[in-house]
Amino acid sequence: MRNRKIKNLITKIFQKFGLSKDHSKISANAIINAELVGAYGHGLSRLKMYCDRISKKVINPRPKIKIKKISQSISHIDANNSIGFVAADLAIKKAIFHAQKTGLGMVAVKNSGHYGLSGYYAEQAVRKNLITLIFTNAPPAVAPYGALKTLFGTNPICFGCPTGSKIPFILDTSISMINRGKIRVAARNNKSIPAGVALDKFGKPTIDAKKALAGVQLPIASFRGSGLAWMVDILSGVLTGGNHAGRVKDPFDDFSGPQNIGHLFITFKADLFEKNYNQRIKDNIKTIKKLPKIKGVKEIMYPGQNKFFRYKKNLKKEISIPDVIKKDLETLVG
């Protein structure tokens, strides 16, 4: 199916479920972007979940979002359980505004939900010549170091910066060995997952996606990854007023209440300290790309480059939709 056609379809579906036209469009754009960069776990595979959560009144389709200005550089957003896309879209725009005005911005969000890819919002800041750090928490998936039970989410750390070229540097890395979304897609398509990324509910290694979802995902680098996940939980949950300490509900399985996810957006001008930032970053990337490569590697890529190429390539193609999701779309549009 053509992008535009799917985007219109998603917009129509969200409007049918009660979102405003604006909020529907914002959400559709984020979902289509995830499809185009190949992050299918954050794309159409979640559409039914969002609609289910609206139906069950745990996403508020008509939120009264409050923005509290704390200073010329800082805002606090209470998203009133809006769909995460809308809260994050507002937050990054506000963070960009702050950074453009004062050089440095910080926006905390509470009472939000899953917003898709952090990198999608980072790109918006980078296009304005800003550097950005973005943190969000997520439902329990990873056990803290020393614990037998999951509590931390896959809690991504996202960093974006201008590169002096049109391809932004976007690091968007979960602190788990694999993104939960990828496991969900595998489970949905009855595919296996790589070895060494998850344990089943009995603590045994598994490559069965469904067993992994019921079990524990492994953090990167043991206590270091666990510490980074904890940091993200504090920055996006404790600090902001969002849920934390394992209380973010799984959006697919738990309809007992809103997620109340928290996010934190930090933005600042790339040329805040050195006017020739663009030259400096170009030199940095060029130097690294010139290093001798390991066998089979054609080019050393910076984070975000592959995603950009996938996006460009997919933009020219029709989006291929798995049958199970086609069915979702048909049912949802009614």
Add this chain to the structure above:
Amino acid sequence: MRNRKIKNLITKIFQKFGLSKDHSKISANAIINAELVGAYGHGLSRLKMYCDRISKKVINPRPKIKIKKISQSISHIDANNSIGFVAADLAIKKAIFHAQKTGLGMVAVKNSGHYGLSGYYAEQAVRKNLITLIFTNAPPAVAPYGALKTLFGTNPICFGCPTGSKIPFILDTSISMINRGKIRVAARNNKSIPAGVALDKFGKPTIDAKKALAGVQLPIASFRGSGLAWMVDILSGVLTGGNHAGRVKDPFDDFSGPQNIGHLFITFKADLFEKNYNQRIKDNIKTIKKLPKIKGVKEIMYPGQNKFFRYKKNLKKEISIPDVIKKDLETLVG
């Protein structure tokens, strides 16, 4: 030897090498702190190196440090090749000042050197009820993902926050499997290093500390760790005006010029968004500590806790100094 006695000795040595009394004390405090928290790779084992660098005029003992105020929240420090401790001490104090005044502070430093443990500076901010993120780069130790040659330093990511108790949460994690300082200490004491943390210069796994120093350290989590290291290089080097892209000189081996390391300090009030931050963080930690534990684990510890206990314990004891370092001290004090 007693702490105070060693501290006086180090102060005396630095003064002999031309540092002011103030700068000597600041440096001695940082070195003793590293010993007390058990980070021996950042302690006395580096004293001779610092003195050698002063002698060879690649550390400036009488720096003219320039502080450029960019806004009420932001400063840029040109450390004029001071010893790193002095630059970092000034920078964290400035970052604390900014955050106390406006809620949010950012200080970038260029023309600095190795400053010891990021966590030592983070603690200073946390004691003032601030949350802090600290980034610094370091000499080449880790190969970028896809490259055959080291370029990134062990580039630590440091995060500190108040816990509502006297033990701060201090995550101070290098993006390599093991700190380079630990390998140096092992090499110095003819001890081996763990398997799986380094390759020799031919690209073969090694547990020989000296071979590891000549070879490549492995990053955590392959491309994710490599991406985080790249992020730290950009934040602390490209952004600040410091060296980057592998140009930070090894302080032990390369006396051809100053290191020009860059650092970035971000600070903000812990209760910026929620007045009951202390309650929230206490609840967070309590909830995580209550999780079922894996066999053999008595307590789930948050980052910084073990370090704090080591510090308290070591404070009561005399510092035991390896013979090779005792010799250094005797020679240096003259």
